[in-house]
Structure formats: structure tokens, C-alpha cells
Amino acid sequence: xxxxxxxxxxxxxxxxxxxxxxxxxxxxxxxxxxxxxxxxxxxxxxxxxxxxxxxxxxxxxxxxxxxxxxxxxxxxxxxxxxxxxxxxxxxxxxxxxxxxxxxxxxxxxxxxxxxxxxxxxxxxxxxxxxxxxxxxxxxxxxxxxxxxxxxxxxxxxxxxxxxxxxxxxxxxxxxxxxxxxxxxxxxxxxxxxxxxxxxxxxxxxxxxxxxxxxxxxxxxxxxxxxxxxxxxxxxxxxxxxxxxxxxxxxxxxxxxxxxxxxxxxxxxxxxxxxxxxxxxxxxxxxxxxxxxxxxxxxxxxxxxxxxxxxxxxxxxxxxxxxxxxxxxxxxxxxxxxxxxxxxxxxxxxxxxxxxxxxxxxxxxxxxxxxxxxxxxxxxxxxxxxxxxxxxxxxxxxxxxxxxxxxxxxxxxxxxxxxxxxxxxxxxxxxxxxxxxxxxxxxxxxxxxxxxxxxxxxxxxxxxxxxxxxxxxxxxxxxxxxxxxxxxxxxxxxxxxxxxxxxxxxxxxxxxxxxxxxxxxxxxxxxxxxxxxxxxxxxxxxxxxxxxxxxxxxxx
Amino acid sequence: xxxxxxxxxxxxxxxxxxxxxxxxxxxxxxxxxxxxxxxxxxxxxxxxxxxxxxxxxxxxxxxxxxxxxxxxxxxxxxxxxxxxxxxxxxxxxxxxxxxxxxxxxxxxxxxxxxxxxxxxxxxxxxxxxxxxxxxxxxxxxxxxxxxxxxxxxxxxxxxxxxxxxxxxxxxxxxxxxxxxxxxxxxxxxxxxxxxxxxxxxxxxxxxxxxxxxxxxxxxxxxxxxxxxxxxxxxxxxxxxxxxxxxxxxxxxxxxxxxxxxxxxxxxxxxxxxxxxxxxxxxxxxxxxxxxxxxxxxxxxxxxxxxxxxxxxxxxxxx
Numbered sequence: 001x002x003x004x005x006x007x008x009x010x011x012x013x014x015x016x017x018x019x020x021x022x023x024x025x026x027x028x029x030x031x032x033x034x035x036x037x038x039x040x041x042x043x044x045x046x047x048x049x050x051x052x053x054x055x056x057x058x059x060x061x062x063x064x065x066x067x068x069x070x071x072x073x074x075x076x077x078x079x080x081x082x083x084x085x086x087x088x089x090x091x092x093x094x095x096x097x098x099x100x101x102x103x104x105x106x107x108x109x110x111x112x113x114x115x116x117x118x119x120x121x122x123x124x125x126x127x128x129x130x131x132x133x134x135x136x137x138x139x140x141x142x143x144x145x146x147x148x149x150x151x152x153x154x155x156x157x158x159x160x161x162x163x164x165x166x167x168x169x170x171x172x173x174x175x176x177x178x179x180x181x182x183x184x185x186x187x188x189x190x191x192x193x194x195x196x197x198x199x200x201x202x203x204x205x206x207x208x209x210x211x212x213x214x215x216x217x218x219x220x221x222x223x224x225x226x227x228x229x230x231x232x233x234x235x236x237x238x239x240x241x242x243x244x245x246x247x248x249x250x251x252x253x254x255x256x257x258x259x260x261x262x263x264x265x266x267x268x269x270x271x272x273x274x275x276x277x278x279x280x281x282x283x284x285x286x287x288x289x290x291x292x293x294x295x296x297x298x299x300x301x302x303x304x305x306x307x308x309x310x311x312x313x314x315x316x317x318x319x320x321x322x323x324x325x326x327x328x329x330x331x332x333x334x335x336x337x338x339x340x341x342x343x344x345x346x347x348x349x350x351x352x353x354x355x356x357x358x359x360x361x362x363x364x365x366x367x368x369x370x371x372x373x374x375x376x377x378x379x380x381x382x383x384x385x386x387x388x389x390x391x392x393x394x395x396x397x398x399x400x401x402x403x404x405x406x407x408x409x410x411x412x413x414x415x416x417x418x419x420x421x422x423x424x425x426x427x428x429x430x431x432x433x434x435x436x437x438x439x440x441x442x443x444x445x446x447x448x449x450x451x452x453x454x455x456x457x458x459x460x461x462x463x464x465x466x467x468x469x470x471x472x473x474x475x476x477x478x479x480x481x482x483x484x485x486x487x488x489x490x491x492x493x494x495x496x497x498x499x500x501x502x503x504x505x506x507x508x509x510x511x512x513x514x515x516x517x518x519x520x521x522x523x524x525x526x527x528x529x530x531x532x533x534x535x536x537x538x539x540x541x542x543x544x545x546x547x548x549x550x551x552x553x554x555x
Numbered sequence: 556x557x558x559x560x561x562x563x564x565x566x567x568x569x570x571x572x573x574x575x576x577x578x579x580x581x582x583x584x585x586x587x588x589x590x591x592x593x594x595x596x597x598x599x600x601x602x603x604x605x606x607x608x609x610x611x612x613x614x615x616x617x618x619x620x621x622x623x624x625x626x627x628x629x630x631x632x633x634x635x636x637x638x639x640x641x642x643x644x645x646x647x648x649x650x651x652x653x654x655x656x657x658x659x660x661x662x663x664x665x666x667x668x669x670x671x672x673x674x675x676x677x678x679x680x681x682x683x684x685x686x687x688x689x690x691x692x693x694x695x696x697x698x699x700x701x702x703x704x705x706x707x708x709x710x711x712x713x714x715x716x717x718x719x720x721x722x723x724x725x726x727x728x729x730x731x732x733x734x735x736x737x738x739x740x741x742x743x744x745x746x747x748x749x750x751x752x753x754x755x756x757x758x759x760x761x762x763x764x765x766x767x768x769x770x771x772x773x774x775x776x777x778x779x780x781x782x783x784x785x786x787x788x789x790x791x792x793x794x795x796x797x798x799x800x801x802x803x804x805x806x807x808x809x810x811x812x813x814x815x816x817x818x819x820x821x822x823x824x825x826x827x828x829x830x831x832x833x834x835x836x837x838x839x840x841x842x843x844x845x846x847x848x849x850x851x852x853x854x855x856x857x858x859x860x861x862x863x864x865x866x867x868x869x870x871x872x873x
Contacts, residue, residue: 071733076733077559077829080732080737080738086748087749087750091747092747094743100735100743100747101734101736101748102736102748107736108733108734109733132563132830133831135831136729136825136829139730139823139831201570201712203708203711203712327708330558330705336558337557337558337705339561339562340562340829341561341562341566343562343566343568343569344565344599350558351558529599530568530598530599532563532564532565532592533830
């Protein structure tokens with residue numbers, strides 16, 4: 001039970017924009033009262049009620065990361081691939097309360113929880129789970145303390161599903177997706193380079209949206225995208241189809257990005273890391289920003305949301321299910337390459353990368369992420385991410401917030417870019433500055449709404465007591481939001497004065513959509529033919545999740 | 556350069572038309588491997604099974620696995636790295652010195668033929684064993700072979716996989732990575748994980764006598780490690796958890812008999828391609844599980860007074 005008094009509250013979901021409010025969090029860890037009346041809060045007497053005097057401080061709903069990679073086979077592969085990064089990364093000493101670990105771009109699980117909570121983020125969405133290794137992902141998620149978690153199932157290259165869609169068996173495909181979601185104890189559907197990863201199993205890709213996928217006779221990337229979006233809508237999943245489009249990172253991909261938006265008309269969809277899909281030019285020598293065109297088109301599609309996947313200069317580790325792209329990146333950089341093709345389902349590629357501020361391509365990428373965040377002037381539909389760790393570590397979000405809030409600082413940074421890069425972007429001409437309310441939307445209220453988590457991202461009565469309280473002055477480097485004064489998770493003070501003080505185990509959000517149970521009799525024989533385990537060993541048992549929380553579907 | 560280009564075993568079953576075993580003998584060491592995952596399986600895109608696949612072995616002698624191969628290449632001991640380098644050179648059309656190549660024990664034509672076959676494959680895979688990774692050259696051999704698979708992807712689909720063994724060794728590697736960031740050779744003595752194979756690997760720690768006590772779980776160093784390491788296990792307190800009395804049990808201060816994981820104790824095992832499986836025990840055991848013993852040990856240690864004062868509150872944590 002906690003009282004927060006006198007803080008300046010930014011709760012855009014409830015129309016509160018910088019009002020001094022008092023908050024009381026009840027014994028169930030949810031917000032029981034919020035309002036100007038100090039007395040109702042003061043009346044909430046009793047033992048164990050702690051009062052935080054937030055006078056002069058900023059009170060935000062806890063951050064929600066809509067797209068990150070923090071657990072599972074691919075990230076764990078990356079950890080093993082880059083020991084040289086781990087060696088220079090921040091160290092976490094063990095103490096009677098905290099576990100030892102390593103920060104950096106591929107943090108250990110315990111450190112991941114401490115880092116997110118330490119920044120004021122209280123919910124994270126792990127964006128790529130293969131069914132075959134979902135048990136592994138859940139084991140890691142259990143070892144990420146404090147934050148609540150949700151997970152997305154990799155689906156757009158699942159060969160059982162592609163076979164059904166190609167055969168025109170839509171209803172069966174829908175039941176299959178429902179069954180797989182429940183079997184893997186995941187929350188939503190992720191589509192990565194639809195058809196391209198399946199083609200990569202033969203060393204090919206799917207660059208054209210309307211050509212048959214390698215190994216198939218008729219099905220195209222376009223049909224997979226629209227088919228899956230329809231399935232997600234008809235299953236009534238809380239989160240729309242989460243799409244990593246074809247042609248990620250390729251100069252000139254603006255055309256297929258705009259075409260994909262048009263294809264999705266009539267369906268909900270979330271476009272992941274849109275920054276990587278907003279390039280013009282026709283090769284690396286001519287690559288330029290097409291963020292204005294992408295933003296303008298995006299704003300006309302009210303059925304879509306997106307996260308930016310911004311990049312920051314410095315080290316990154318690219319991790320994606322997009323195997324063919326990673327092979328290209330390996331050939332471009334000559335650096336290490338990890339690849340893991342997962343039978344019948346998906347793939348994964350890993351290449352360590354450095355975004356350099358002298359390189360024109362990287363400078364354009366840096367600008368595109370910020371341009372999208374500024375030009376898509378409906379903050380409810382664009383969210384802050386770095387596609388961690390692809391564009392940079394999640395713990396660098398405050399650096400991006402500073403670039404969004406301070407136009408003079410931003411223009412100064414643009415002037416440091418190579419002159420040729422400045423000709424290929426429009427960032428220097430954008431004057432918009434984020435307000436505190438905008439920040440609260442793109443980091444919390446918006447992503448929570450897109451995920452369909454009604455108790456997250458706001459401070460209304462009944463919401464989870466996930467609250468981040470910032471000092472109203474920037475730190476010595478001029479960065480706001482790096483070190484919250486207090487972070488509350490489920491009404492418990494977990495971070496105080498920059499220290500993790502209490503460790504809780506977060507919940508895991510999952511869905512149980514309605515599907516025809518007869519689908520199991522279809523899956524079993526096909527499964528035994530193409531997989532290498534018994535069908536009974538495939539599903540993830542409910543007992544593996546320590547704190548599951550089933551979010552209802554709308555159908 | 557470097558890295559690891561791999562897949563799960565089902566990809567091999569469904570697609571691999573070209574399979575190389577290098578420095579490994581699965582016919583004897585992984586007896587179910589050929590029939591469950593690779594050579595004899597009928598796959599989605601290999602409907603003919605064995606007839607649809609070409610199998611090559613590379614080893615220093617004719618193993619039982621070599622007898623199952625279409626082409627069995629016998630090379631001179633300690634020449635794996637040289638063969639790998641020659642393959643990479645030929646793959647990229649670089650000149651090689653024929654006289655030096657002959658030191659490998661194969662003719663240049665044989666190696667050129669192998670490269671041609673690799674490039675003609677639709678989906679190639681190299682499995683490598685301890686004959687490669689634990690002989691002269693060691694990790695340099697592994698790095699070389701992983702590079703071959705990576706670079707072959709400029710020509711066709713190619714992957715590579717180590718033949719791992721010994722129960723749940725892959726599981727230990729997987730869990731250590733997510734908890735400490737490193738797969739093995741981890742030292743926590745400074746309060747955070749450090750990694751340095753050759754310095755912090757078990758055998759090096761024991762030979763130098765760095766540790767004061769040893770907990771042995773699912774291993775039998777008393778049977779496999781060099782004498783100085785065994786001597787240190789004898790001199791200092793050693794605790795063994797094992798379903799059987801092992802060589803190490805005989806030199807240990809304490810031996811706990813534990814239930815057999817997978818038979819009478821539950822748990823998770825990671826296959827060598829890092830796919831997790833739930834173990835559902837069929838029998839009950841009168842003995843406790845490894846996990847129960849370890850939890851009791853942790854509780855007992857936690858109840859002892861600290862060997863150092865608790866840090867002041869402002870220094871605890873991050």
C-alpha cells in the first residue's frame with residue numbers, strides 16, 4: 001500500500017496532462033484512488049502504508065516495451081556468440097538480494113529485469129518465440145525479475161500453416177494458429193519476412209510480395225500477410241498481427257512498405273521497427289530517407305500502429321528471425337554470423353554490428369527513426385523502440401527521448417553528420433518537440449493500448465500500480481528519464497534512488513483463443529512426419545509458467 | 556569471419572542431401588542419430604531417404620560410421636586444419652600448393668571433387684566431433700570448419716553442427732549463458748561473471764589448485780581428468796551428486812546418491828541442437844533429486860554467518 005502525494009501526473013490515457021494529483025495504491029497492488037483530493041489519500045490509514053512525497057516530481061505510468069528481444073534461443077545464441085561484448089559490458093554484482101549478471105547488448109536475464117526496472121519500464125513484449133523452443137523462452141522469462149512479460153509467436157514461415165493457406169483451408173489454418181498459441185503459451189502473432197525465412201531454408205528470400213514462395217507453387221508473401229492478419233482478427237487476439245515486413249533494411253524498400261500498408265486495409269496490424277522499412281534509393285550508395293512518404297501514408301491508415309526501431313550510434317547486435325537478411329549483413333560486414341534454422345517453423349540470424357556516425361548509410365538510419373517519431377504526429381500509433389538489441393540497447397531509450405524533446409540539441413546532432421548524409425534526410429528541418437504527454441504516450445500508454453493490456457499504460461482506478469517517478473531536472477549530461485527516483489511495480493517500490501530495492505516475479509500474459517479442438521487430429525500425423533520429437537512433447541506445459549495471466553480474446 | 560551457421564536436426568532430416576561427418580563416429584557414439592535424424596530418415600524433401608542423400612566421412616581411420624558412408628576419406632592425424640584451409644581456398648578459387656596438400660593424405664583431385672560435390676548440394680551439412688575439436692589445433696579446427704559452412708552459403712545452403720554428448724551438457728551450456736552470459740569456464744569469485752577458457756575451465760582451476768572445495772554434478776572428473784587435477788580433488792573437500800558411485804565418489808569427502816534424471820527425477824534436457832524437452836519420469840526413486848540436494852546445500856550455506864560483512868545499503872545492487 002503506497003500513497004504518492006503532490007506529484008505532477010502525466011496520464012494521457014485518462015486525459016491528465018501535468019496535473020498535481022494524489023495516488024493511492026491498494027493492498028491488491030492496483031490503483032485505488034487518483035485525484036486532487038489529498039484527504040481521501042490521507043485517510044487511507046493502516047499499517048504498512050508508505051507515503052512518497054512526489055512534490056516537484058513527474059509521475060508517469062510505467063514504461064511498456066512493445067518490441068524487444070530479451071529471452072529465448074536466438075538471444076541466448078547471441079550471448080554465446082559475442083563474449084567480447086560481455087567482457088566490456090556493465091557488471092552486476094551479486095548481493096544478498098540481487099543476482100550477479102552482465103548488462104550490455106545481450107544482458108543476462110536477471111540483469112535485464114534490473115535494467116528495465118531501473119529505467120522505469122515495467123512491461124516488456126518479447127517479440128520472437130519459435131514454438132519448438134518456447135519452453136526455453138519461458139524458462140528465461142521466469143528468470144527476468146520485476147517486469148511483466150508477453151510473447152509473440154513466430155508464424156509467417158510455419159510450414160504447416162503455409163501448407164493450409166496454400167490449399168485454401170483458411171478455417172483450419174485459423175484453428176492451427178489458435179492451437180499453436182495455446183500450446184506455446186504465448187500472447188500474440190509475429191510475422192517475420194513472410195515466406196522469406198521459409199525460402200531461406202533453400203538459401204533464397206522473398207523480395208517480391210506477389211511471387212510464389214520458393215518451395216511452394218502458388219502462395220505469396222502478400223497472401224501470408226493478409227491471411228495471418230485476418231486470422232488474428234478473427235481469433236480476436238488482444239494484440240494485432242505484429243509484422244516485420246519483407247525487404248527489411250534494403251534501399252528502396254519504401255515501395256513494398258507502402259504496398260504492405262495498402263494490403264492491410266480492413267485489418268488491424270502493428271508494423272514493427274518501421275525505421276528499417278523507410279528507405280529510398282536503389283543501392284547502398286544512393287540510400288536515402290523516405291520517412292516523410294512512409295509517415296504520410298501511415299497516418300492515412302488508422303488500422304495500423306507501429307514502433308520505430310530507432311538506431312543509435314555505437315555497438316549493436318542484430319538478431320532477427322530474418323535469416324536471409326542476416327546472410328546479406330554478414331557478407332556486407334565480414335563480421336561474425338550466427339544462423340539457426342528451426343525445423344518447419346522459422347529461422348534466426350545474428351550479426352554484431354556498429355552504427356557509425358561517419359557512415360552515410362548509418363547516419364540515414366539514425367535520422368529515419370527520429371523522423372518517423374516526429375512526422376507521425378499521432379503519438380498513439382507510433383512507439384519508442386530500438387528493436388533491442390538491433391538498433392542499440394533498450395537502456396539507451398532516454399537518449400532518444402532527449403533528441404525528441406530538445407530541437408536545438410537535435411539540430412546540433414544533425415549538423416555533426418557527414419554533409420552528404422544531411423542531404424538525404426529531412427530531420428534538420430523538423431521543429432516538432434515532444435511534450436511530457438507525448439513521451440508518456442510513445443513509451444507507455446500507446447504500446448499498452450496496442451498490446452491490448454487494459455491494466456497497463458495508465459493510472460486510472462483499477463490499473464496496475466506500475467508507476468515511474470522522475471525528478472523534474474535532467475542529469476549532468478542533460479538527459480531526463482535515465483534514472484527515475486522511484487519505480488513502483490504492482491504497488492511495490494522496486495527502485496529507489498537509482499537502486500533496485502525489491503525483487504518481484506513478473507507475470508506472463510498469455511491468450512487462450514477459441515479453436516476447433518479437432519485440429520489436433522490434423523496436426524498429429526503431419527507433425528510426426530516432419531518434426532523430430534513426439535507430438536506429446538511439443539506443447540509447453542502450463543506448469544512451466546510460474547505466474548501466468550490469461551488475457552481474454554474478444555471472440 | 557567466424558560464427559556458427561546451424562539448424563535444428565529436423566532441417567537435416569527434411570532437407571539435407573549432402574552430409575559430412577568429420578572427426579566423429581556417430582555409429583558408435585550417437586547410435587540413434589543416423590536413424591532418427593539424418594541418413595536413413597525419409598524427409599519432407601528427401602522422400603527416398605538414404606538413397607536421396609550423399610554421406611561423406613572424414614577421419615583418420617575407418618570407423619564403423621565410415622563403413623556406412625558413400626565416400627570415406629582417411630586423412631593423416633593432425634591434418635584437419637590443413638584440410639579445412641584447403642577446402643576454403645579451393646571453394647573460393649584460390650591457388651593451393653599441390654605438394655603441401657599431399658601432406659594431408661588426400662590427393663588434390665579428391666579434395667577438388669569434394670568441393671564440387673559441396674557446391675552441387677542443395678542443402679549441405681557438416682557434423683563434427685571430438686576427433687576434430689579435441690585434437691591438434693582444437694578450437695582452431697572448430698573455427699575453421701564453422702567458417703567453411705558459413706562461406707559455403709555464397710554458393711548454396713550449408714550448415715554445421717557439433718556432435719555433442721554426455722547427457723545434458725548442452726542444457727548446462729544454455730542455462731549458463733542466460734544466467735551468466737557465458738557458456739562455460741565462468742568464474743564468479745569477484746561477484747560477477749568472468750569468462751576465460753584455459754584459465755577458468757574446471758581442469759585448469761583444479762590443476763592450479765585455485766579452489767578450496769569442489770561440487771561435482773553429472774560428471775566423473777576422477778575418471779577423465781589429468782592426475783594433478785585428481786590430486787587436488789583428493790586433497791580438498793569434494794562433494795559428488797550421482798546416481799552411481801563413480802571414480803570421483805571414491806576420492807570425495809561426501810557422496811550423495813541421487814535419483815536418475817529422466818528415469819525417476821523430472822527436469823528439462825536440451826538436445827544437441829538446443830531444443831528443450833520435458834523429462835517425465837516413469838519410476839519413483841527412494842533417492843532425492845539433484846535439485847533437492849542442491850537446494851538443501853544452498854539453504855545450509857545461506858544459514859551460515861557471512862564470510863564478509865553485508866555491504867552497506869547504498870552499495871548493494873547496481
